[in-house]
Amino acid sequence: MIVAERKPIDEILGFLSKHQKIMLLGCGGCVTVCLAGGEKEVGILGSELAMARAKEGRPLEVVQRTIERQCDFEYFEGIRHEVKDVDAILSLACGIGIQTVAEAFPDKVVWPGVNTKFLGVNQNVGVWAERCQACGQCVLDKTGGICPVARCSKSIFNGPCGGSQHGKCEVSADTDCAWALIHDRLTRLGQVDSMREILPVKDWSHSRDGGPRKLVREDLTLESGK
Amino acid sequence: MKAGSNLERMLEAGHFAVTGEIGPPKSWDGAVVQHHAKMMKGYCESYNLTDNQTAIVRLSSIAAGKLLLDAECEPNIQIVCRDRNRIAMQSDVLGAAALGIKNILALSGDHQKFGNHPYSKNVYDVDSIQLIQMLDGMRKGYFQSGEQMKGEPPKIYIGCAANPFADPFEFRVTRLEKKADAGADFCQTQCLLDMERFERWMELVRARGLHKRIKILAGITPLKSVKAAKYMRDYVAGMMVSDDIIQRLEKAEDIKAEGVQLAIEQIEYLKKMEGVAGVHIMAIAWEEIVPEIVKRAGLYPRPEV
Ligand code: SF4
Numbered sequence A: 001m002i003v004a005e006r007k008p009i010d011e012i013l014g015f016l017s018k019h020q021k022i023m024l025l026g027c028g029g030c031v032t033v034c035l036a037g038g039e040k041e042v043g044i045l046g047s048e049l050a051m052a053r054a055k056e057g058r059p060l061e062v063v064q065r066t067i068e069r070q071c072d073f074e075y076f077e078g079i080r081h082e083v084k085d086v087d088a089i090l091s092l093a094c095g096i097g098i099q100t101v102a103e104a105f106p107d108k109v110v111w112p113g114v115n116t117k118f119l120g121v122n123q124n125v126g127v128w129a130e131r132c133q134a135c136g137q138c139v140l141d142k143t144g145g146i147c148p149v150a151r152c153s154k155s156i157f158n159g160p161c162g163g164s165q166h167g168k169c170e171v172s173a174d175t176d177c178a179w180a181l182i183h184d185r186l187t188r189l190g191q192v193d194s195m196r197e198i199l200p201v202k203d204w205s206h207s208r209d210g211g212p213r214k215l216v217r218e219d220l221t222l223e224s225g226k
Numbered sequence B: 001m002k003a004g005s006n007l008e009r010m011l012e013a014g015h016f017a018v019t020g021e022i023g024p025p026k027s028w029d030g031a032v033v034q035h036h037a038k039m040m041k042g043y044c045e046s047y048n049l050t051d052n053q054t055a056i057v058r059l060s061s062i063a064a065g066k067l068l069l070d071a072e073c074e075p076n077i078q079i080v081c082r083d084r085n086r087i088a089m090q091s092d093v094l095g096a097a098a099l100g101i102k103n104i105l106a107l108s109g110d111h112q113k114f115g116n117h118p119y120s121k122n123v124y125d126v127d128s129i130q131l132i133q134m135l136d137g138m139r140k141g142y143f144q145s146g147e148q149m150k151g152e153p154p155k156i157y158i159g160c161a162a163n164p165f166a167d168p169f170e171f172r173v174t175r176l177e178k179k180a181d182a183g184a185d186f187c188q189t190q191c192l193l194d195m196e197r198f199e200r201w202m203e204l205v206r207a208r209g210l211h212k213r214i215k216i217l218a219g220i221t222p223l224k225s226v227k228a229a230k231y232m233r234d235y236v237a238g239m240m241v242s243d244d245i246i247q248r249l250e251k252a253e254d255i256k257a258e259g260v261q262l263a264i265e266q267i268e269y270l271k272k273m274e275g276v277a278g279v280h281i282m283a284i285a286w287e288e289i290v291p292e293i294v295k296r297a298g299l300y301p302r303p304e305v
């Protein structure tokens, strides 16, 4: 899932300083699962904001809404009539959701309420870890299902580098060395010999380096055109 | 001969080679580089010039290489994968060749987290093994993209690093093999402060015949203090310092003299070890000690090749 973390309240209050009425918009997708911007977080942040502004003597009216997903245009229809009456929208969705809100409401100010962190997994209560960087050309088939792009601090393809010790990465004793994990897993699977092969230079054009990416699937576009 | 550098000639002639290392300064004061080169001149075949070592901005290794050439010393340019993409790296290789630089050493590079710009972006467009492949391709006349180069290809003697002290232990030998497969001609090891582990590693290297495919120079660092030794043992990722070394230093009256003695004994020992083609002496901020070590280890004068 996409993992996000709510921005500090002071930063958010700074965004909203000139507004009297906002919509605080949660998302029922990833940010609900990672407890950053679902209905519950909307409720908590909504009262915090109202309280802080009441204390300043400049009340803020907060309309709280949470929709199914903010990364899909269809779900905005239900709130369109209410958006008309607010000064701005504070979105607690990931960066994709926030941008979709801005696109759906071109005349409305939209503020980001979270920092979108990474594509990752929930490891433990309150702990998430990065797993994928959407490089566009997956190499997990060669690396025992462990991603060197996202999980090696240097995104190298022929690790581990000389900084790997006791299974940890040179950047920190809390960070597993991805290539040590790959090595151990391939050993367990009886495939460690495959690490003798030199993985070739990556074609980064499938990643962000090729410019903003877009996916068009003609099988679907043609079908919908019928 | 691939590039005909001093280092290559010495190793190809089968002499026990000696390389040194110079860390370019955090300023544009090129005289510092030349000063260090002059201290070691005649004692080493060539001198590594680090590329923004530990991710701290320093005078560029290629510019430092040119300063060395001017001082009639042979440079080994280090190139790390952290700061440049394949376009910039290949451009630098051509530039280095145009200046007369023949030895290039490919490294991953330390992560920028511990340098003086921890907020920077890192590149790692290619990794160190892929960089070796790229250098090998360039000396055969091809850019990484496969496009053919115009004119003579650059002459490069390709170096790399090997770290017998990192993990997983057995894989360290495989990784050296990958570097040899990629086209590396010589490797310099991480500084050797645990002889037992190094010997075990060399056994595996010999078992695969790797020493016949790539020249291995063992890393030597004379220790100056117990504190430095313990720091390396405890805080530098991928380093090991054996207890006997720490104990010897602790017992010594003159720790620096003991550190030098230890380095000399290591070299004497390595000279007899099958598959070790030479030593790489890293005495950063203690360059003036290199002549003494080389002399007392019986490696001076250097053979003419
Ligand atoms: S290789 Fe690319 S697509 Fe596959 S997990 Fe890693 S970053 Fe994601």
Ligand code: SF4
Residues within 6 Å of the ligand: A151, A152, A153, A154, A155, A156, A159, A160, A161, A162, A163, A164, A165, A168, A169, A170, A171, A176, A177, A178, A179, A180
């Ligand atoms: S120690 Fe492991 S994870 Fe860290 S940079 Fe090196 S190979 Fe990558």
